[in-house]
Amino acid sequence: MKKNLTVVELFAGVGGFRVGLEKADKNLFNTVWANQWEPSKKAQDAFDCYNLHFPSSVNSNEDIGRVSNKTFEDLNIDLLVGGFPCQDYSVARSLSKEQGIEGKKGVLFWEIKRIIEVSHPKYVLLENVDRLLKSPSKQRGRDFSIMLATFRDLGYIVEWRVINAADYGTAQRRRRIFIFAYDKSLAYAKRQLNKQTSDILLKDGFFASTFPVKQDIYKNREVKTVLPKDIIEISDEFSFGYHPSGIMIEGKIHSVHTEALNPHPIPLKEILQNESEIDEKFYLSETTIEKFVYLRGPKKIERTSKDGHKYIFSEGGMSPVDSLDLPGRTMLTSEGTTNRSSHIIEINGRKRFLTPIECERLNGFPDNWTATMGNRMRYFCMGNALVTHLIEKMGKTIKEIDNQETHNIAQISLNI
Template sequence: MQKTICELFAGVGGFRLAFEKNSKDWKTVWANQWEPGRKSQDAFDCYCAHFGKSPNHVNVDIAAVDKSTIPDHNLLVGGFPCQDYSVARTGATGIQGKKGVLWWQIYDVLKTKHPSFVLLENVDRLLKSPASQRGRDFGIILSCFDSEGYSVEWRVVNAAEYGFAQRRRRTFIFAYRNDTRYGTSGEDVPVEEILGKSGFFASTFPIKEIPEIFSTTFESHDIATVSETFQFAFRNTGIMRDGTIFTGESKPVEMEPTLLRDIVQHNVPEKYYLGDKIDKWDYLKGAKKIERTARNGHKYVFSEGPIAFPDPLDRPARTMLTSESTTNRSTHVIEDPDTKRLRLLTPVEAERIQGFDDEWTNTGMSERMRFFCMGNALVVGAVQKMAETMNRIFAMEKDPGAK
């Protein structure tokens, strides 16, 4: 089987970089990146700076793309936002998802191109959204895959627990067509074996034994009915096959993480130091209770706990957000190991936290956008580990006897 990739919501190319670092055999045949509402398409320009300009590197709204024009591919990848995935019945025209929700674009590609495998990334709260109907959104996604003949494995992975420099928890979704060799080879394998040892995620990110596995089935395969009625307590590990969902809470077999101390730069320019702004940062990072008034006049107390200030160098970084480097509670502040003064991270340090090459985003965009792009990115090394597992799966598709 050819190692061909279609990359949606490509950003600055984290998925592609990870797969190409793993093996030059992987070929990205089509990629799409579009930042709505921005005249400057910095992430796309960065992507092209590293991977070249090509008619198959597309900088338009994915909703405007005729999915039949996308080249055939065997692996669909992408990191997509956690949104409201609900659908509404629209009479004779069937069902319709909310406009602008990017999951439906992925679904359109599935229905049109039927790739053998799919690897997606999302935030960890996807499994519990929305608060009013826990698990509905992920249930809709699983139902969509099931309707197209796919099985799905998922795992919430904290990158730091597997040796990386960031405590970034993300939901990864691996789907495979049931008629692939990988799919048929697992038909008689017990769920406990797949989730605990032999499955895609268990073989990539080892875990301890799962103490209890819970299950449920879809009462209906109609996606609108799923949207209206489905509710389930998804745990951080699971599989859906033949319309039945199995899930359990797993704990990692942890590796030694990369520490902030291991990735900091030396001789950092003065502009990154806090100077006399310490009091404001003390307030932002500290615990607080603030009385607020809701729109209906109801008064309540907003409270939040403290964040370490400065961020300890003997731990991995916290989750990096798109607001990194701004005067914001979530921004990292460290004590420079050379000067012992407090400062912000540099763009290169942000790139290292995500596992990108130094100066990856130094392609003409502003420094603020470099941090924004890193806050949107994924941990490259974690995807590299998944790419290694994908190598073995693709080898099995080519040669059933391969290990």
């Protein structure tokens, strides 16, 4: 009987999923294959970082679409993880006029679908930006509905939750959607099917048991629907207003707005390096400070659109420096540049950027994890990364679920 879970990590970046899972239980989560490829860049900094830290796995630096089905069939995947881009998931009937469908070229979710089809892992854990629930703007909820219908057709139950990392003991206010899909033939799935979906969402589900929420639905925001059976119909016509939490079973959707129970954020000051360690290059010059006064200040600017229409672009003011007593704001890939979104902190009367090490700490990576690359790319990779503390918590829940699966299999073997 297997003593660990075979993990495959897609769109791996610098290894956020793997760092979190190995924090949860390095012996249980055995990542055997990973893929990281940045098509628009000659230098593959994220892959080089991943490959250095994780030499025990087969690490692929190629277009995932070129990796053969047999590769995934042979891996015997238990858990598939990945943070994939938010793209246009619209689909169309195949040119042969048969019942097959085809999605837009280059959309990486279809690679996830392909891999699941040929390997059928027990569990799938994915991460994305929270706007996925509302895209596209002209047909709200369509893209997420296509994803849910895809999982339905592949034989999975799906739970999702938009999580603000700061609500669960981290120093960054980073909101991301996490999607957990599990094979409906599992004993865990059968236990869930015997529960009310409201109980799954508020108490007993994957996310509710990992990240506790209040038992009252926020402002009674609760919706239910049933997905059309034809995914083409979903692509062409279906829209739906999803809330931050939800579950899909056999195409039936129940979605609610949950609130974190007893949030306990970590203030920014707790992840800072000692000032004696800070290189002078991270402090702001007077000229740069003046630029930030403008960038962070309120403004109204007349602009002209492509068709010649004049309009006023307005932007509200924000604090000239980030509070050290609050969690940091969401890091973007532009962190560390002269950009309105960059964190600016003031220590002993001097203003500076966060250092790459401090950005790694905001995401729960070990210090100097990304020291394999230059500072600009270190900031970029942390702006793209997920908060590994959350994955650690989810990994522990997956461990509990799989322990019960293993126990059930052992009991069946004994009975036989």
